[in-house]
Amino acid sequence: MRRCKSVCLPKQMLQIVKDVDCQRARQRSSRSVDIREASFDDYPEICSLESQYGLESKEYGEWTHLWTSNPACGPNTPNWPIGWIAESRGQVVGYVGNIPLMYELEGQPLIAAATRAWVVDTQYRNYSVPLLQRYFTQQNVDIYLGTTANVQSSPVLGMFNSVPVPAGAWDQSAFWVTNSLGFASSLIAMKGLPLRRHLSYALSGALLVRKLFAGKGRDENCDEASVSCCEGFDERFDAFWQASRREKSCLLLAVRTREVLDWHFKYAMLRDQLWILTVMSGSKLVAYSIFCRQDSPKFGLKRMRLIDFQALDGKNALLVPMLRSAIKRCHSEGIHMLEYIGMGQEVEDAISKLKPYRRKLPSWLYYYKAANDRLASRLADPMIWNPSGFDGDSSL
Numbered sequence: 001m002r003r004c005k006s007v008c009l010p011k012q013m014l015q016i017v018k019d020v021d022c023q024r025a026r027q028r029s030s031r032s033v034d035i036r037e038a039s040f041d042d043y044p045e046i047c048s049l050e051s052q053y054g055l056e057s058k059e060y061g062e063w064t065h066l067w068t069s070n071p072a073c074g075p076n077t078p079n080w081p082i083g084w085i086a087e088s089r090g091q092v093v094g095y096v097g098n099i100p101l102m103y104e105l106e107g108q109p110l111i112a113a114a115t116r117a118w119v120v121d122t123q124y125r126n127y128s129v130p131l132l133q134r135y136f137t138q139q140n141v142d143i144y145l146g147t148t149a150n151v152q153s154s155p156v157l158g159m160f161n162s163v164p165v166p167a168g169a170w171d172q173s174a175f176w177v178t179n180s181l182g183f184a185s186s187l188i189a190m191k192g193l194p195l196r197r198h199l200s201y202a203l204s205g206a207l208l209v210r211k212l213f214a215g216k217g218r219d220e221n222c223d224e225a226s227v228s229c230c231e232g233f234d235e236r237f238d239a240f241w242q243a244s245r246r247e248k249s250c251l252l253l254a255v256r257t258r259e260v261l262d263w264h265f266k267y268a269m270l271r272d273q274l275w276i277l278t279v280m281s282g283s284k285l286v287a288y289s290i291f292c293r294q295d296s297p298k299f300g301l302k303r304m305r306l307i308d309f310q311a312l313d314g315k316n317a318l319l320v321p322m323l324r325s326a327i328k329r330c331h332s333e334g335i336h337m338l339e340y341i342g343m344g345q346e347v348e349d350a351i352s353k354l355k356p357y358r359r360k361l362p363s364w365l366y367y368y369k370a371a372n373d374r375l376a377s378r379l380a381d382p383m384i385w386n387p388s389g390f391d392g393d394s395s396l
Helices: 002-029 040-052 060-068 122-136 153-159 180-191 196-214 235-247 258-270 316-332 345-354 373-379
Strands: 033-037 083-088 091-105 108-120 143-146 172-177 227-230 274-281 284-293 303-311 337-341 357-360 367-370
Touching: 033 122, 040 060, 040 091, 040 108, 060 091, 060 258, 083 122, 091 122, 108 122, 122 153, 172 316, 227 316, 235 258, 235 284, 258 274, 258 284, 274 316, 284 316, 303 316, 316 337, 316 345, 367 373
Parallel strands: 108 143, 303 337
Antiparallel strands: 033 083, 083 091, 091 108, 143 367, 172 337, 172 357, 227 274, 274 284, 284 303
C-alpha cells in the first residue's frame, strides 16, 4: 500500500500544478481585451506581432500601399477598414488584415474582401474567433476570400461557412528543379539532415537523371510561338482585359486592368522580382503569364512561382512555351526551382506535358464565402471559377 501511495502522490501533485497553470493562463487571457478597427498608427505593433510568429512583415510604405493606392478603394468601398485589432491594456495581441479587391461575374461588379496576416498571441488565442467574426460580419462585401489558409486557420474558416474553392488543386504543388545542387542543398536544410554538402551532391545527381528522362517525348509544337518578356504593364493589358471580360463573362474574374496590375505588382517590379511573359498575334496581346520571385531565405531556397496565366480564344497551350522560357531563365540565373500551385484543369493539362515534380501541401490554401445565397449557389459550380495565385493576398 505504501508503494502505491508513493506512485500516486506525484501524479496528484502534477495535476494540481497543471490545474493552477491552466487557471493562471485563463486569468491572463481573460484580461480586458478590446477588438477595434486597425489604423496605420498600429503598424509598429502589428509588425512586432507578425515577426514574433514568423510572418513576413512589409516596410511601412509597401504595407500602406495595399490600401492607399488600391484601385478597389473608392466610391464602392467607403470607409473600408484595413483590418481589426485585438488589444489588451494598450498592447496589440491580435490582428487580421482586410484588403478590398475587384471582381466581375456576368458583367456585374463584385467586391471581395481578402484576409491578410491573421495572427493572435498564444495567450489570447480564445480571441481568434471574435477577431475573425469582425471580418465576416463587415458590410458592403460580396465575397470573402482566404487564399493563404493553413492547418490552424482552415477549421476556423469552416466555422464561418467558408469553404474550399471547388476548382484547382490548392493542396498540391507542381514544380521543376532548375538548379539541382542548390535545390538539393535547400531540401536537406529543410529536413535538418547532417552531412549537408555530401548529400547535396548525391541528391542533385538523382535530380539531374530525373530531369533528363522527364525531358523526353515532349510535344514541341507550341515552341514555335514567340514568347517575349516585357518590363511592365502597358495599354495592351487594358485591351486584353476588355477582350477577356467579354469572352469569359460567365466566369468569376479578378479585375486585371493595367491600373490594377500596376498596383498589385508594384513592389515586386521595383525589386526586380517579376517576370511578365507575353505572346502576340500581330499587335494584339493574346496571352500572358506572370512569374514572381518567392524565396525561402531560412533554407536558402531560390524559388520562382507562376502567379497568373491568362489567354484569349482558348489558347491555353501557349502556357507551355512560356513555362519552357521561364525554366530556361531560372536555370541561367541560378534559381533553384519553378513552382505553381492551384489553377484550373485546363492549365493543369498544359503543365502536365512538362512532367513536373509534385508535392502534397499540409492543407488546402484557398477558401471563400459568398455574402448571399444566390451568389453562393452560383459559386458552388466549379465551371464558374478561374482561380490563380493572383487572387486574394497570395501574391501581394
